[in-house]
Amino acid sequence: MKPQNIFLTGKGAKLSGFSLGHLEEGRNLLDASLLFLTADYLAPEQIQGQALNTQTDLYALGVLFYQLFVGPLPFEGNDQAVMQAHLHQPPPSPRKLNPRISFVFEHLILKLLDKNPDNRYASIQQIRRILQGLLASARYQGSSYKEMQVGRDKELATIQSAWQKAQQGQGQLIFIAGDRGIGKTSLIHHAAAQSKAPVMLLGQGCEQERSRPFCLFSQVTQAWLSTISPKTLSAKTRQQLSVLTQVVPNLQQVRPDISPVRPLNPKKEQKRLLSSWIAFFKNAAQKRPWLVMLDDLHWADQSSLELLHRLADYLPSIPMLIIGTYNPEEVGQAYPLSKILRSLQKQPFYHHYRLEALKRLETQQLLDNIWKQPVPASLVQEIHQHTAGNPFFIEQVVKGMADDGLIALGDGSWHFPPLETLRLPKNAREAVWRRIHHLNPDTQTLLRQAAVLGQTFNFDDLLKINNLPPREVLEHLDTALARHLVQEIPDTRIFRFTHSEIQYVLYADIGPDQRRRLHRQAAQALETRVRPNPDYYAEILTYHFIEAGDLEKALTYSLKAARRAESVYANQAAQAWYNKTLEILDQLDPTGVSQFQPIRESTLKSLAWLV
Missing domain, CATH: 1.10.8 (Helicase, Ruva Protein; domain 3)
Incomplete structure (x- = not known):
């Protein structure tokens, strides 16, 4: 199998050349004329005259993938040099030659190119399922959910019409409501894929982080930064982003040329934050229109919802389409999202749909x-x-x-x-x-560990929890990708469960003792990864340490979360975290309460000032 024998037709790829050669066993090719064979695509066992099977073809497929997505062949030179390399040399890392290759796809290529046939994939069907999972991730799930879009023609037509208006500078806002599992997420991802928008950004509400200020739009901002070159950032954009360094995690690490500004008092700081963020959105979207997906708004933090409400006032003049989803069962009348819904009802740029069950x-x-x-x-x-x-x-x-x-x-x-x-x-x-219980026990264990990390999880955190070699972890994630249980977030080392119910079921399947142990490991892994700026992750660290039973560490991060929220005038979040601090203090061992008395007093003072 080689490129010259593969033809792309309207009905798919076709393989030719069957009459020109065949798999031959029992003849060492190092001492023979290759004739119709090409050294570049020969598997090690084929070169040595050993038994041949499906995995021999899969090796050639690995060479093809390497050539297609990396550029050069894995090994170059004359026939003898190439065959010796196939036998004895590891191929150069695909990601070192092309950093845009997903590290999961790199694993797939290198597994196909394993010298030992038994270490390659079992079948082409397995590879196809994994690739479908990777394609779904790369296309925001659009193509993978095309078959699921039944009975949603009206909503899809509205989204496409709204996108046309947004491209002309008339920003639009669409909210999609519906019960759990009704297809909200699949609808907006499919619509995004249909739109072929030049900039597609995602912010995901998270139940464990709903008190982290501006969490939703921090994700959107980080996603945008991953799509552009640092050289394209204008001075105006750098100035706007410099205000956001205190609320967008790792902004300075990703863009070292962006320096933080001097903080103001909390009330002025909030005003500056909101105005800088809106100015940044207006400026960035002018160059290439944005399609922004805000999923699970019922779990969004109040600061993000306030920013969304403020942004809506400017949206009619911004080339941006925002599509939000939420579950009405999770939204009470007093919740900030309800206020936004009521205030937007008569706006011409606003559309609202509730998805119903299929007939x-x-x-x-x-x-x-x-x-x-x-x-x-x-x-x-x-x-x-x-x-x-x-x-x-x-x-x-x-x-x-x-x-x-x-x-x-x-x-x-x-x-x-x-x-x-x-x-x-x-x-x-x-x-x-x-x-899940159809998977092998080791894969189940790894996915439960991932579920403790959350709906989204970092590959490096998962490595630290299970202490497995990276290749073995990727093997288990291969299986989960093939079963469409998880997906990879493009250009990152982050994965996401394809539905919150999958994460819920895995997490619920963990016993209490093991759950505490895993939360402690998750907290320690996250602490290690985010040094020296763990304050950005104080909310999720508090959650993990509480679940781990380490209340003193939880107390430390709960206070950090409260003070950070207070510093950006996110008063409701600050109140929530100061109250959480008091709850933790009440749970601490009574014999050690006295040493925490100053913390209790300062917390009560801060809370009284906020109220």
Whole structure:
């Protein structure tokens, strides 16, 4: 297999050249004429005349991937030199030659190029599933969720129309509401992929970090910075970003040329922060229109929601489309998001939709899309009735049936089981639990460790928790990617569970003692990684240390979180963290309470001043 034998057609890639050569065993190629063979694509076992199998072709595929995505071949020179390199030399690191390659994709290439055939992937189907997971990550899940967009034509049309207006400088705001698993996230990612927006940015609400000031827009700002070269930053943009260094983690590490400004008193600081952020958005989006996705707004911090509310006043003159999602069950009338919803009702640039469960015919269409063929009406009825038309539940049932071997591909079509053999899970969480328990125990353990880190998790933190070699961790993540349980966030070392329910089920499956131990390890790993500026992560560190039972460390970071919130005039967040500090003090060992009395007194004074 080599590039000359691969042809791209309207119906996909076609392989040719079968009449020109064949896999030959028992003949050492180092001492023979290659004739129709090309040294560049020969596997080590083929060169040595050993037994050949599927993994031999997979090695050639690895060479092709290396050449396509890195540039040069892994080994160059005359035939003898190349064959010796295939046998004895490791290929140069793909990421060193092309840093834009995902480090998970680098792992895939290097695994295909392993000298030992037994260490390569088991089948081309396994590779295809992993690549589908990586493509879903790279395209904001758009293509992977295309088949899931049933009954959402009106919403998709509105988003595309709003994007057209945004590109013309008329900013738009769309809120998508819906119950858990109804398809909010998949809808906005698919719409983003359809838009082909030059700048697509994501901010994700997080339950554990809902009291970290400006968390949502910190993510958006960091995402934007990862898309541009430092040389393209104007003096005006640098000046605006310099104000944000106190609330955007690692901003100075990513852009050392941005110096922080002198802090003001809290009230003036908040005003400067908000005005600088809005000026930054207006300035940056003028060059290339932005499409911003704000997912899970019901978990957003108040400061981010206040900034969103303020930004809405300027949005009609900014080339920006903002799409937000939230679960109405998580939003009370007094919650800041409710205030925003009420205030925007009559604005011409604002649109609001509530996604509903799929009707039976829509479930039929969804199942036909997933299986690429008509599905028996009786099976459709059973699944629709059982899942109440919830797309996520339907998807997990379908994947669970495949995991259980209940459906089989034969003669080019799927064969479905009799209804009486079906034992459908009682809810979506049970469906996820069943799928997880199909994985090998080591992969399950690693995913539970990741679940302790949160909905998103850093690869380096995961390494520190489990003490496994990086390659072994990537092997387990390969499996999770292939099963669409996690996805990689492009251009980072960060992964995300594809749905919050997956993280929830994994976390719930951990016993209390192990949970405490893992939270302690998570806190220590995060502390190590974010030195020397752990204050930016005080909120999540407090959470981990509380769950670990280390209240003294939790007290330290709770105070840091309160003071940082107070410094940017995020009063509600500051109050929440000072109250959390008092709760921790109340839980500490009574024999040691006296040494914490000054902290209690200063906390009460700060709280009284805020109130």
